[in-house]
Amino acid sequence: MRNGDRGPPDVIEFEATRFSYDAREVLRGVSLSLEPGSLHFLTGRSGAGKTTLLKLVYLALTPTGGAVKVFGGDTRGADRAAMRRRMGLVLQDCDLLEHLDIRDNIALPLRIAGADVAARAGDIEELAAWVGLGDRLDAFPRELSSGERQRAAVARAVVTAPELVLADEPTGDVDEEAAGRILELFLELNRAGAAVLVATHDMALIRRAQGRGQARTLRLEEGVIIRAGAPL
Numbered sequence: 001m002r003n004g005d006r007g008p009p010d011v012i013e014f015e016a017t018r019f020s021y022d023a024r025e026v027l028r029g030v031s032l033s034l035e036p037g038s039l040h041f042l043t044g045r046s047g048a049g050k051t052t053l054l055k056l057v058y059l060a061l062t063p064t065g066g067a068v069k070v071f072g073g074d075t076r077g078a079d080r081a082a083m084r085r086r087m088g089l090v091l092q093d094c095d096l097l098e099h100l101d102i103r104d105n106i107a108l109p110l111r112i113a114g115a116d117v118a119a120r121a122g123d124i125e126e127l128a129a130w131v132g133l134g135d136r137l138d139a140f141p142r143e144l145s146s147g148e149r150q151r152a153a154v155a156r157a158v159v160t161a162p163e164l165v166l167a168d169e170p171t172g173d174v175d176e177e178a179a180g181r182i183l184e185l186f187l188e189l190n191r192a193g194a195a196v197l198v199a200t201h202d203m204a205l206i207r208r209a210q211g212r213g214q215a216r217t218l219r220l221e222e223g224v225i226i227r228a229g230a231p232l
């Protein structure tokens with residue numbers, strides 16, 4: 001914890017974290033702490049381990065050495081479903097449910113949280129319109145382009161205003177205007193207190209965030225963080 005027991009715990013803490021896929025060591029002692037309300041871009045060449053790092057945070061992987069703490073608790077043995085309910089995830093494959101239309105995909109985290117989804121219908125429509133899917137709410141994921149799927153995944157990730165947003169290349173398949181709108185959503189949540197961690201190769205996105213809020217960069221290289229928390 002950053003400040004003893006005086007304040008809230010860091011949202012994400014890696015303590016000399018190592019991770020190997022069988023014999024292949026991808027993370028070789030990563031240490032970092034991300035505070036509540038922080039905004040970070042995670043960069044690094046393709047294959048550097050950005051997705052692996054995010055997977056450790058959302059409890060899809062368990063460290064092979066060191067520790068990962070999320071919301072102040074060790075992820076080893078944690079209640080994965082309870083921790084994930086506090087996160088909004090934009091994964092690389094978008095991970096939309098094919099049997100639900102876009103409206104129900106976006107609403108899914110609300111349903112899981114036990115919210116009154118009917119009462120939130122207007123919010124869902126507004127969010128869908130913001131990401132350019134206002135007229136695609138009744139479509140199914142298979143009917144969408146990859147960029148539209150990505151925008152639906154972003155809307156789904158932010159609909160509950162989670163404490164932590166993790167996004168893996170959220171603008172990889174969208175045009176510049178849509179990327180700008182996605183960034184605005186993340187900035188708005190961040191201003192409201194959410195911690196945001198975005199893995200990206202999109203330098204234009206990072207440049208756009210420059211001077212907006214207190215965005216910082218983390219860079220993964222050779223299995224360690226070589227640039228931790230430098231301002232943009």
Ligand SMILES: Nc1ncnc2c1ncn2[C@@H]1O[C@H](COP(=O)(O)OP(=O)(O)OP(=O)(O)O)[C@@H](O)[C@H]1O
Nearest residue numbers: 021022024026044045046047048049050051052053
């Ligand atoms: N399930 C797996 N089994 C074995 N090796 C894997 C597995 N998943 C990823 N890797 C390897 O681990 C390394 C890190 O992969 P990762 O996907 O975390 O990188 P990345 O920085 O997110 O890359 P990109 O920018 O291309 O998405 C790569 O060399 C990859 O081939």
